Amino acid sequence: MSDIFQFNGAEGSGWSQPEPIIDDSLNTVPVSLRRSNLPRWPRASEPELVRHYTLLSQRNFGIDTGFYPLGSCTMKHNPRINERIVQLPGIDRIHPLQPEHQIQGLLSIYFEMQEMLEICAGMDQVTLQPVAGAQGEFTAIRCIQEYHRSNGDYQRDKVIVPDSAHGTNPASAAMCGYEIVEIPSGDDGRLDLDALRAAVGEDTAAMMITNPSTLGIFEPEIAKAAEIVHSAGGQMYYDGANFNAILGKTDPGRMGFDAVHYNLHKTFSQPHGGGGPGSGPIGVKEHLAGFLPSPIADREVAEDGGVTGDGYRYFWRTPDSTIGKVQQWHGNAGAVVRSWAYYRRYGKELELMSEHAVLNANYLRHQIMNANSDKRDAIHCMPVDGAPAEVVKHEFTLSMQPLKETTGVTGKDVAKRLLDYGYMSPTLYFPMIVPECLMIEPTETESREVLDKFAEDFLTILSEDPELVQTAPHDTDVRRVDEVLAARSLVLRKEFD
Amino acid sequence: MDQLPNLGREQEMLQSMGLKSMDDLFSDVPEEVRRTDPLPLRGPQSEEEILADAQHLLGVNIDLDSRPSFLSAGLSRNFVPTMVPMLATRGEFLTSYTPYQPEVSQGMLQAMWEFQTMVSELVGLPVSNVSMYDASTAAAEAITCAVRVKGRKATQKGVVYVSQFVPPHRMSVIENYTQGVGIELRTLEHGMDGRVNLEAANEAQGACAVYVEQPNAFGELDEGISQLKEIIGENTALIVGVDAVSLGIVEAPGNYGADIVVGEGQPFGIGPTAGGPIYGLFACKKDFLRLMPGRIVGKTLDEDGKDAFTLTLSTREQHIRRHRATSNICSNETLIALMGAMHMALLGPEGLQKLALRVAATTEVTKQAVTGIPGIELIDPDTPNFREFAVKLPGNAVDAVTYMDSVGVLGGFPMGEWWESMSSCLLIGCDERTTKSDIDALVSSLSEWVEGVTA
Numbered sequence: 043m044s045d046i047f048q049f050n051g052a053e054g055s056g057w058s059q060p061e062p063i064i065d066d067s068l069n070t071v072p073v074s075l076r077r078s079n080l081p082r083w084p085r086a087s088e089p090e091l092v093r094h095y096t097l098l099s100q101r102n103f104g105i106d107t108g109f110y111p112l113g114s115c116t117m118k119h120n121p122r123i124n125e126r127i128v129q130l131p132g133i134d135r136i137h138p139l140q141p142e143h144q145i146q147g148l149l150s151i152y153f154e155m156q157e158m159l160e161i162c163a164g165m166d167q168v169t170l171q172p173v174a175g176a177q178g179e180f181t182a183i184r185c186i187q188e189y190h191r192s193n194g195d196y197q198r199d200k201v202i203v204p205d206s207a208h209g210t211n212p213a214s215a216a217m218c219g220y221e222i223v224e225i226p227s228g229d230d231g232r233l234d235l236d237a238l239r240a241a242v243g244e245d246t247a248a249m250m251i252t253n254p255s256t257l258g259i260f261e262p263e264i265a266k267a268a269e270i271v272h273s274a275g276g277q278m279y280y281d282g283a284n285f286n287a288i289l290g291k292t293d294p295g296r297m298g299f300d301a302v303h304y305n306l307h308k309t310f311s312q313p314h315g316g317g318g319p320g321s322g323p324i325g326v327k328e329h330l331a332g333f334l335p336s337p338i339a340d341r342e343v344a345e346d347g348g349v350t351g352d353g354y355r356y357f358w359r360t361p362d363s364t365i366g367k368v369q370q371w372h373g374n375a376g377a378v379v380r381s382w383a384y385y386r387r388y389g390k391e392l393e394l395m396s397e398h399a400v401l402n403a404n405y406l407r408h409q410i411m412n413a414n415s416d417k418r419d420a421i422h423c424m425p426v427d428g429a430p431a432e433v434v435k436h437e438f439t440l441s442m443q444p445l446k447e448t449t450g451v452t453g454k455d456v457a458k459r460l461l462d463y464g465y466m467s468p469t470l471y472f473p474m475i476v477p478e479c480l481m482i483e484p485t486e487t488e489s490r491e492v493l494d495k496f497a498e499d500f501l502t503i504l505s506e507d508p509e510l511v512q513t514a515p516h517d518t519d520v521r522r523v524d525e526v527l528a529a530r531s532l533v534l535r536k537e538f539d
Numbered sequence: 540m541d542q543l544p545n546l547g548r549e550q551e552m553l554q555s556m557g558l559k560s561m562d563d564l565f566s567d568v569p570e571e572v573r574r575t576d577p578l579p580l581r582g583p584q585s586e587e588e589i590l591a592d593a594q595h596l597l598g599v600n601i602d603l604d605s606r607p608s609f610l611s612a613g614l615s616r617n618f619v620p621t622m623v624p625m626l627a628t629r630g631e632f633l634t635s636y637t638p639y640q641p642e643v644s645q646g647m648l649q650a651m652w653e654f655q656t657m658v659s660e661l662v663g664l665p666v667s668n669v670s671m672y673d674a675s676t677a678a679a680e681a682i683t684c685a686v687r688v689k690g691r692k693a694t695q696k697g698v699v700y701v702s703q704f705v706p707p708h709r710m711s712v713i714e715n716y717t718q719g720v721g722i723e724l725r726t727l728e729h730g731m732d733g734r735v736n737l738e739a740a741n742e743a744q745g746a747c748a749v750y751v752e753q754p755n756a757f758g759e760l761d762e763g764i765s766q767l768k769e770i771i772g773e774n775t776a777l778i779v780g781v782d783a784v785s786l787g788i789v790e791a792p793g794n795y796g797a798d799i800v801v802g803e804g805q806p807f808g809i810g811p812t813a814g815g816p817i818y819g820l821f822a823c824k825k826d827f828l829r830l831m832p833g834r835i836v837g838k839t840l841d842e843d844g845k846d847a848f849t850l851t852l853s854t855r856e857q858h859i860r861r862h863r864a865t866s867n868i869c870s871n872e873t874l875i876a877l878m879g880a881m882h883m884a885l886l887g888p889e890g891l892q893k894l895a896l897r898v899a900a901t902t903e904v905t906k907q908a909v910t911g912i913p914g915i916e917l918i919d920p921d922t923p924n925f926r927e928f929a930v931k932l933p934g935n936a937v938d939a940v941t942y943m944d945s946v947g948v949l950g951g952f953p954m955g956e957w958w959e960s961m962s963s964c965l966l967i968g969c970d971e972r973t974t975k976s977d978i979d980a981l982v983s984s985l986s987e988w989v990e991g992v993t994a
Contacts, residue, residue, distance in 0.1 A: 045652075056887060057886055063973075067902075071789055071899065075923075086887065098649055098650050125628050127590065134809075138614070147595070147597050179867065213857035217720065265571060315874025316635045316873040366715055368676075376813070387589065389580050391583050408556045489544035513842075519645050525839070528851040534828075534835060535666075
C-alpha cells in the first residue's frame with residue numbers, strides 16, 4: 043500500500059482547531075528565529091487517516107490475532123480493562139508535578155504496587171521510576187555502584203554475567219562504566235559455579251543473572267552462587283525478565299539477591315505496543331534502598347482518614363543518598379496503573395498465574411518432544427532440547443541443529459514457516475549457547491487446544507519438503523524481507539521530489 | 540479467574556505428561572529457596588470491582604482539565620484527537636512485540652518509517668529513530684552518542700558543555716547516564732538576560748558536544764543559539780533540546796547547524812499521563828547514524844521485489860553487540876510514537892503552525908496579564924517566550940501556589956524546587972487550550988495573594 047504522504051489535500055489541515063486567542067502571536071518569535079519552511083507532513087482528512095491506520099493495523103501480527111510464543115518476552119493476553127482505566131482523566135490528565143494532595147489516588151496506587159512487588163520478590167523497597175527492563179537494570183547497577191563507592195570500594199570495576207544472559211545485562215552495566223566478565227555455562231546449560239569462583243574477586247561489583255535462566259530452567263545452585271559473590275563483596279542482581287515463572291513459588295530475596303528488576307510489560311500485562319512502552323521497576327534490599335531514584339511513594343496515618351478513605355496520607359519521599367533521576371518524572375505511570383488493575387485481578391492468587399505459565403510450557407514441550415510414532419516417522423529430524431531437564435519453567439529452548447545438518451533447514455527457516463501457519467515465530471537464535479535455537483514461551487493465557495495445534499503444526503513443518511520451508515514464508519503480507527539490502531542502501535525516510 | 544483458559548484442566552494436562560500435581564512442575568526449585576506460605580496479598584477481584592476501585596482512586600485525583608491550570612514544566616496539557624487512542628489501541632498494534640519478524644509486522648514498521656519521516660521533517664535532520672523513553676533520556680543518550688562520534692577529534696577529550704538552564708530533573712538523568720563512561724560535563728554559562736553567553740561559548744571549541752535547550756527552562760527563546768554552531772565548529776556536536784510544538788513557528792534546529800535534536804514528543808499523541816508513558820524524540824545528521832541509540836526502520840524489498848520495511852542497523856543494539864552496544868535500550872515507546880505519528884499526520888503542516896500560534900498566543904496574553912500585576916516582574920523582561928515564562932514574586936512561590944490552589948487555580952510551578960535561589964520565582968505554563976477565563980482566574984488569584992503579602 044502507498045505511504046501516508048500520498049495524502050496531500052489542498053485544504054490544509056484535516057483537523058479543526060480553535061483560532062489563536064490573538065491574531066498576531068507570530069510576532070512573539072524574533073524574525074531571525076522564525077521557521078522558513080513548514081515540515082512536509084501529509085495533508086489528510088480524518089476518514090483518510092482512519093482508513094490508513096486501520097489498513098496498517100491489519101498488516102500487523104499481535105497476541106490478539108494469533109499465538110505469540112516469543113520466548114523471554116511473555117506475550118500474554120492484555121486485559122482490556124487496563125486500556126479503559128488509563129483513559130480516565132485521573133491518570134491521563136495528571137501532571138507529575140501537581141501538589142501531593144491533588145494526586146492522592148495515584149500515590150496510593152503507586153504505594154500499593156511498590157508493596158506488592160516487594161512482597162512478590164522478597165525485597166525491602168521498590169521504585170517504579172525505571173520505564174523499561176533495561177532501564178531497571180541500569181538503575182539497579184547505578185545504585186550498587188553508589189553503594190560500593192559509599193563503602194570506599196572504588197576498585198570494584200567488574201560485573202559478571204553468564205554467557206546466556208540477555209544482551210541488556212552487559213549493555214546496562216557497561217553504561218555505568220563497568221567492565222564485563224562473561225562466564226561460560228556448564229555443559230548442561232546451567233550456571234558453572236567453578237567458573238564463577240574463578241571470576242569473583244576484590245574487583246567484583248556485581249553479578250547479573252536471571253533465574254529461571256534464558257534456557258527456561260531453574261538454577262538449583264543459585265543460593266550457592268549468591269554466597270560466592272557475596273563472600274567476595276559483590277552484589278547479586280536478578281534480571282526479572284523471567285519472573286512470570288516463579289511468583290508465589292520462590293523469590294529473588296530467598297535466592298540471595300540484593301536487587302531485582304521487574305518487567306511490568308511481561309509479568310503484569312502492560313501491552314508491548316510494538317516495542318514499548320514498558321515499565322521496569324526495581325526492588326532492593328535495605329542496604330541499597332537509600333540509593334534509589336527519587337521520589338518513592340510513601341504514606342503516614344492521616345488524622346482525618348485521608349482523601350482515598352483508607353486512613354492514610356500519601357506523599358513522595360526522597361531516599362537519603364538517592365542517585366537522582368533516571369526518567370524525568372515518576373516513570374511510566376500509565377503502565378503502573380494498568381499493571382495495578384492486572385494485579386488486582388489475581389491478588390494473592392498470583393501463584394496461579396505462574397503455575398499455569400509453567401504448566402503450559404511443560405505441556406507444549408511434551409507435545410512436541412513426545413510426538414506419536416506416526417508423526418515422528420514423517421519427520422526429517424527431531425529438535426534437541428536446549429537443556430536437558432525433567433521440567434522447565436515458563437519457557438524452553440529447542441535446537442534445530444540436527445535438522446540443519448540433515449536437510450539444510452535452519453531455525454530461521456522453521457521460524458519463517460511458522461508465520462505461514464498463522465503463528466508468531468519463537469525467539470530466534472537466543473540464547474546464543476544453543477545452536478539454531480528456538481525459544482518458546484506459550485504463557486498462561488493460551489488454551490490446551492492452541493498448544494496442541496501448535497505442536498502438531500510445528501511437527502508438520504519438520505516433515506515438509508525442505509525447499510518449501512527454506513523459502514518460507516509464502517502466505518504472508520510480504521515474502522522474506524531483504525535485511526541486507528535494507529542495511530546496505532539505507533532508506534530511513536521518505537524522500538520528496 | 541477469567542484470564543486462564545486451562546483452569547480446571549490442570550490434572551488432565553499433568554497426567555498426559557506423567558505428572559501428578561502442580562508441585563511436580565516446581566520440583567526443581569530447591570527447598571531452601573522455596574516459598575511455603577501464601578503471598579500475603581489481598582483477595583482477587585472481578586473486572587467490575589477493579590473498575591469501581593480505579594474510578595474511586597483516580598477520581599480523587601484533581602485532573603488538569605477540572606480547573607484553570609498553568610503547570611507545564613516540559614509537558615503539555617494538550618488535546619489529543621479522538622481518533623488517536625481509538626486506533627492505537629487496535630489489538631494488532633497494541634498487542635504486538637517489537638517487529639523482529641517483518642513479514643507479519645509491515646503495519647507497525649511502515650507507521651514507524653512514516654514517523655521517522657515526520658520527525659525528520661519537523662526538526663530538519665535526515666535521520667530519526669523510533670523513540671527514546673522521554674526528553675531526558677533522549678538528551679542523555681544524545682550526549683553519549685556525540686561523545687562516541689566526536690571523541691576522537693576532540694581536543695577537550697570527553698568534555699561536553701551543558702546549558703546552565705537545563706531543568707535539574709533532566710540534568711540528573713543526564714548525569715546518571717554520563718557519570719561512568721568518562722564524560723566530563725561542564726556548564727555553558729548564560730548571561731544576566733537569560734541568553735547563552737556567546738563569548739563563553741568559545742570555550743566549547745574542541746569539546747565533544749554542546750547541549751542547549753530552545754526554549755530554555757524558563758520558556759525563553761534565544762536568538763544566539765542559532766549562532767552557536769558557527770562558534771563551536773564542525774568538530775563539536777551541537778545538540779538542541781526543543782519544544783516540539785514550537786517548531787511550527789520557530790526554526791528547525793537542523794537548519795541552523797544542529798547535529799542532534801532531541802525533545803519531548805508528548806504534546807503529539809498522548810496526555811501528560813502523570814509523566815509517562817511519553818516518548819523522546821531523537822534525530823541526527825547522517826554521520827551519527829551508526830553510533831546512535833534506539834531502533835530504526837528502513838525501507839527495502841522482499842524476495843518478490845515488493846516494497847517492504849524492516850528494522851535495520853541492529854548491529855548497534857544490545858541483543859547483538861551486548862556490552863559494546865551503543866545503548867542498552869530495548870523496549871522503547873513505540874506505541875506512543877505511533878500515537879504521535881497519527882496526531883502529527885492529522886495536524887498537517889498548517890495545523891502544526893496553527894497549534895504553535897495558539898500556544899504562542901496564550902503565552903503572550905498570559906504574560907502580559909500577569910506582568911500587569913503590581914509587584915510581579917518577569918525574570919528576564921526583554922526575552923521572548925514560548926509556552927512558559929518565569930516571574931519573580933514578592934514572596935515565596937510555594938505560598939503563592941498554595942493560595943491559588945485554595946481558590947481552585949493550579950497556578951504554576953514554584954521554581955525553588957529546582958533552584959533554591961529562585962524560591963520567589965514562579966514558572967507559569969500555557970498551552971493551546973488556555974482560555975481567557977483561565978487567565979482571568981490566574982490573574983485574580985495571584986493578585987489577591989500579592990495584595991495579601993504586600994499589605
